[in-house]
Amino acid sequence: LTLDIFGALLNGAALYPLEIKGEGLSALADWLARNEITIYRSFPTTFRQFTDTLAGDEAFPHVRVVHLGGETVTRRDVERCRKHFSPHCILVNHLGSNEAGGMATYYIDHDTEIEEPTVPVGYPVPDNQVLLLDQHDSAGGPGDAGEIAVRSRYLALGYWGRPDLTRERFLEDPTGGDQRTFLTGDLGRRLPGGCLLHLGRKDFQVKVRGYRVELAEIEAALQAIDGINEAAVVAREEGEAGVRLVAYVAPAKPPGLTATTLRGALAATLPDHMIPSAFVFLGALPLTPNGKVDRRGLPAPERFRPSLDVPFAVARTRVEERLARIWAEVLDLEQVGVHDPFLELGDDSLLATSVISRVLTAFQVELPLRTLFESTTVVDMALAIAQELATDSTPATQKHPPADWKRFPDEEAAARE
Structure with missing residues (x-):
């Protein structure tokens, strides 16, 4: 938010905030064109819901940058940007936090090839060193997943009134230097070329049947399926049944997806323990006031029989x-x-x-x-x-x-x- 506000004002630009909860997304296209907005910034979920309102004949000649961050960006998001914005528009995937500011950035033009279902967050910004640490706060090997940490002299001082949390998240330089390390709570993996891939929040990592599961990986696999606009996966404690994975999907119109087709598509890329036990179909995922997915607002799965490819048949005996x-x-x-x-x-x-x-x-x-x-x-x-x-x-x-x-x-x- 700090970068959003001061990044515009300190560079002589005008700042146009839009209160989504109050004004909705249906008029956003006209609003962007009327105000000649040049840089669009939002969370990926908001961007998906916005592009779902577009008919395809809208024009945004002034928008030169679509800046997304705060959530995982997918290859489908890149396709949405290329479909609705001009060939000269750049998509920016950004990883940052209030404690460390901008950490990594990835720039995507119309010729950039995206090989992974999840778009990388790119390379460290100047004066920052991005590390991937294991559970012992030691740097992992090439290709290993780990917690994203930032080493820099330009970090926040700490958390007001929370010295315990400050000590936990901000590590002092063991050599006595002025560079501290901030533990972000995000998980990542470095690609062969050195580009950083964001794997979701550390607290979104759960254990299912003894296996460690990254919820963001399942969400990325769901969003890569044709016909799905949005997806979120949560782990729900079901008493004696243990932890169950529940997927929430907002399908594209017209509807046609079933739990059967989704399971089959996921089975082609994910192991059995990462396939959700239940699928809940929604018109759109609920959002928080700032535009992120409101995971607490996701409804519990109903007790109704899920939609299957097999028609319902009653007992004969x-x-x-x-x-x-x-x-x-x-x-x-x-x-x-x-x-x-x-x-x-x-x-x-x-x-x-x-x-x-x-x-x-x-x-x-x-x-x-x-x-x-x-x-x-x-x-x-x-x-x-x-x-x-x-x-x-x-x-x-x-x-x-x-x-x-x-x-x-x-x-x-x-x-x-």
């Missing part, structure tokens, strides 16, 4: 009905279709184990766990149980009467839909 009820209770959903793949409903090894345990108890069968793990739908699981009971020495009618396996009459099945 009482066994299927009982199995569907077990699945729904474990997955915390209101209902489950008999052809719904377990993977698409929020696959998790702990949840799968819970389902199998309850099924074995409810149906009093001794099935190999692998058989049930391979039963990806209620119908498959019902068939596996039926085959086991057919070979069991105990008559099936003693465990489950014939009525349990008989199909519901057509009128009763219709009433269940």
Whole structure:
């Protein structure tokens, strides 16, 4: 904010702030043209929502710089800039903080090739040394991810009234020099050419099923999928189920994405433990007053069955009905279709184990766990149980009467839909 204000005023330019919450984004295009704005600055999320309001025939001949920062910039953001702004407009990705000012900058023109889904934040600005430190505050090796730290003599003095936090985040020069080191709390990785890649906040790093997961990496993979305008991923604590990853996506119009298609696209680039358990579709991500994603404002996933490529199908027998009820209770959903793949409903090894345990108890069968793990739908699981009971020495009618396996009459099945 300091750079935004004084960077304009001290260079003889006029400063035009726009209060997004009050004025909205629909009139921003006319506002930019009418005031002949030359440098546009915002968070990437605000930029995405702004470009979503554009029809494609707008012109911004005076805008020569689109300056983004504060959040991860993606390759799709570069495409948006090139689509809506003139070929002479430069996109600037900037990494900075109130404590250290500007730390790194990356300039992108219409010929710059972006190979990674996430746009680099560039190279250190003059008089700053950017380091990547491990958990012991030691510099990592080439290609290693680490916490971004800035060594400079031009840092803030500290935090007012918080000497403890000042000591934690500002490290004195061990040699007694005047250069201190500020720990930003951001994670990064250096590319082979020395360019810095921002990987998100350190506090957005979570553990899922024993694996360390970078939420920003999942968000970048989501935003690289055609048809998605915005994406955010949060980790939610679900009691005994542990930590679940929930993805919030704002699809482009017209809608057509499903949880099935998103899982499939993510599976091509991410390991299983990084694929979210639930997907929530929103018209737009909520924003804070300054234009960042309001993660606290993201709603909890509803208990409704997610949108899948498979149409909903009701149980045809009482066994299927009982199995569907077990699945729904474990997955915390209101209902489950008999052809719904377990993977698409929020696959998790702990949840799968819970389902199998309850099924074995409810149906009093001794099935190999692998058989049930391979039963990806209620119908498959019902068939596996039926085959086991057919070979069991105990008559099936003693465990489950014939009525349990008989199909519901057509009128009763219709009433269940």
